[in-house]
């Protein structure tokens with residue numbers, strides 16, 4: 572392949588890169604996507620949030636996804652001991668989508684990128700970014716190596732780094748920073764269910780809290796397969812011995828609720844383990860580039876916020892770059908970092924307070940408070956920029972305060 576010049580180079584064809592590419596194409600900006608692997612490819616992150624439907628709708632990617640008839644996710648169920656906490660996305664404080672999907676990502680991401688290609692975006696699969704140089708104006712020269720061993724260069728005015736865990740620019744520009752969250756790990760696989768119950772019980776996404784800091788996700792897909800995964804402190808996941816299959820089978824015994832349904836199912840692939848998955852960076856943008864999706868920040872899978880942040884940040888970066896290329900002034904600090912971190916910080920509180928136990932106290936407290944529930948439900952749907960929601964505006968203080976009130980109530984009752 573010969574060297575080429577484009578306005579925007581996008582690294583990675585996951586949801587973040589696809590949403591960004593689609594927006595740029597719709598707005599007449601020349602862009603190229605470079606993707607290391609060949610699609611369809613597996614990636615974890617199968618439970619979406621209603622908020623990301625806005626992004627697909629805005630970028631013209633919703634119809635192709637609708638056609639795939641993915642399992643509808645109309646809420647989320649959390650189980651602990653004998654208590655069930657159900658969130659229903661139609662009962663939330665913030666207006667917006669009241670459903671989303673549970674998706675096998677290989678098919679989902681492939682559908683997205685095929686649509687992007689259909690729109691006319693140039694996507695190269697099996698092409699890996701190996702080096703990037705920036706000049707003083709932020710214009711870049713990127714070295715790309717294709718699977719057949721060829722090397723070529725891409726000259727771009729902007730780079731959107733949506734390389735997920737590839738974390739291309741964070742690695743090359745020394746932008747990595749340790750996450751403030753506790754080190755957690757996950758082990759997961761898919762099963763073809765033979766004992767899936769009829770009706771909603773069979774298809775409901777569930778987070779089974781098997782120990783205070785350890786939980787099992789069960790994410791049924793419309794193709795009959797179900798994704799299952801344990802998440803917990805790294806030392807807990809490492810404490811199981813044997814092959815990954817043996818560890819997973821042993822862990823399944825901890826889930827009283829799901830053990831019978833899942834114990835005899837074959838794993839469709841040897842369970843994967845991903846250790847210490849939380850990631851952070853020193854900065855989200857620089858002269859000539861923006862980091863989006865997992866290449867920027869990843870917190871935790873517990874509230875399924877990963878893909879939604881990937882599409883939120885991909886879309887935001889694409890919009891700001893379009894403005895700048897059209898000669899408008901952009902305040903990247905406020906309009907990108909400020910905006911994205913506002914949402915990330917809300918979820919960071921919910922993730923941290925989940926593992927301190929404070930949020931679990933609120934979820935599993937009975938009787939439930941319907942107003943608090945609707946406000947928290949809007950957060951869990953991904954509407955974390957709506958400051959009319961007290962559980963967004965005062966996220967840190969309110970979660971702690973409500974948990975404390977529950978503690979006091981429990982003390983008085985005993």
Ligand code: FAD
Nearest residue numbers: 583585586587607616618700734735737864865872877878
């Ligand atoms: P990706 O989808 O990872 O895409 C990045 C792409 O970049 C890849 O295709 C890769 O091949 C390509 N790439 C990498 N390096 C290079 C390179 N050098 N050159 C060219 N291309 C490159 N999120 C949810 O929303 N819901 C969930 O239920 C959920 N569960 C999770 C469970 C676990 C255990 C973990 C760890 C994460 C989970 N996530 C979940 C997060 C989710 O996986 C990510 O947030 C999401 O996939 C990010 O999308 P992305 O577009 O940023 O990156």
